[in-house]
Amino acid sequence: xxxxxxxxxxxxxxxxxxxxxxxxxxxxxxxxxxxxxxxxxxxxxxxxxxxxxxxxxxxxxxxxxxxxxxxxxxxxxxxxxxxxxxxxxxxxxxxxxxxxxxxxxxxxxxxxxx
Amino acid sequence: xxxxxxxxxxxxxxxxxxxxxxxxxxxxxxxxxxxxxxxxxxxxxxxxxxxxxxxxxxxxxxxxxxxxxxxxxxxxxxxxxxxxxxxxxxxxxxxxxxxxxxxxxxxxxxxxxx
Numbered sequence: 001x002x003x004x005x006x007x008x009x010x011x012x013x014x015x016x017x018x019x020x021x022x023x024x025x026x027x028x029x030x031x032x033x034x035x036x037x038x039x040x041x042x043x044x045x046x047x048x049x050x051x052x053x054x055x056x057x058x059x060x061x062x063x064x065x066x067x068x069x070x071x072x073x074x075x076x077x078x079x080x081x082x083x084x085x086x087x088x089x090x091x092x093x094x095x096x097x098x099x100x101x102x103x104x105x106x107x108x109x110x111x112x113x114x
Numbered sequence: 115x116x117x118x119x120x121x122x123x124x125x126x127x128x129x130x131x132x133x134x135x136x137x138x139x140x141x142x143x144x145x146x147x148x149x150x151x152x153x154x155x156x157x158x159x160x161x162x163x164x165x166x167x168x169x170x171x172x173x174x175x176x177x178x179x180x181x182x183x184x185x186x187x188x189x190x191x192x193x194x195x196x197x198x199x200x201x202x203x204x205x206x207x208x209x210x211x212x213x214x215x216x217x218x219x220x221x222x223x224x225x226x227x228x
Contacts, residue, residue, distance in 0.1 A: 009154070032214050043118070043204055043219030044157075051214040090156065100145055100208040102217060106156040 002027040004093050006105035013081045014113055021076040021108045023091030031093045033074040034102065035065055038088040047089075050074060061085070081112045116141045118220035120205050125225045127192065127199060135190045135223045137205035144210040146188035147217065150174060151202040160203075163188055164210050192225060200226050 003026045013019045025031055032051055036044040048059025055067045065076045076089060091105040118139045127133045139146065145164045149157040159172030163182040177196025182188055188207075192199045202224050206217040 034216055036216075036219075041123075041222065041224070043120075043221045044206075044217075046216040046218070049214065049216060100210065100215065100217060101159075101162070104156045106154060 002031075002093055002095060002103050004091050004103055004105035006089075006091055006108045008108050009106075010109045010111060012111045012113065015083050016080050019078050019081040019085070019110065019112070021089050021091075021110060023074045023076065023105055025072050025074065025091075025093045027093060027095055029095045031095065033065075033067065034092040034094075035059065035063070035074075035076050036090045036092065038090065038107075044090060047076070081110075083112050083114055086110055086112045118205055118207055118218055120203075120220035120223050122223060123221070125223055126228045127225060128228050130194045132191055132193050133199075133225070135192070135203055135205075135225070137188045137190065137220060138186055139188075139205075139207045139218075139220075140186060141207055141218060142185075143207035143218070144185065145208045146182070147206040147208075148172075148178070148180065148188070148190045149204040149206065151204055151222075157204065160190065 005024045034049045035047040038044050048057050050057045050067045058064045063078050088107050090107050092102040094102050121136045147162045148160040151157050158174050160178050161180040163169035169182050179191045202222050204222045205220045208217040209215045
């Protein structure tokens with residue numbers, strides 16, 4: 001069975017500093033990896049995905065993520081955090097043979113302080 | 115603009131009552147999904163459908179029912195058998211067959227017990 005872990009319930013960072021939101025996964029095949037963001041009382045918005053190729057993936061709003069196969073990780077990063085980045089972030093994984101079925105991590109709340 | 119519309123935004127259920135949450139999409143997606151979101155638990159899959167008139171149980175289907183009579187619509191009924199229905203419910207849709215395509219989400223319905 002596939003699973004996703006987001007080891008931090010909350011990440012605090014000062015505005016202008018770099019941020020990292022961690023994600024590790026466990027699958028028995030080639031993973032497709034996704035990051036989504038959720039603002040209060042809203043649905044999830046797609047940020048970026050890793051399918052194959054370059055391990056560094058760039059997405060919306062200046063976010064990027066690095067796929068590390070040996071460490072089974074897909075950490076979300078941004079060089080300079082904004083207060084408006086404060087939200088709930090979800091990592092998700094699907095398998096190439098499993099259709100579009102996603103398994104989500106528990107979410108990490110990002111708090112960016114001015 | 116194409117998207118997913120969930121209604122109502124807030125819903126209250128009395129004891130012993132069934133309630134139905136609406137989900138409509140105009141993205142021409144074949145697959146639709148219902149998730150339940152509880153604080154700190156991420157998203158859990160209730161039901162999904164990959165084609166009209168067919169649907170499958172997800173991880174937490176007990177106490178819920180769905181129908182898929184039209185491609186655009188995938189309503190979820192929370193029955194009286196669901197003893198803890200208070201949660202945020204999210205509907206999503208996606209293309210079938212291209213597993214690297216992200217799911218698109220509505221803005222959710224928050225269900226509470228009176």
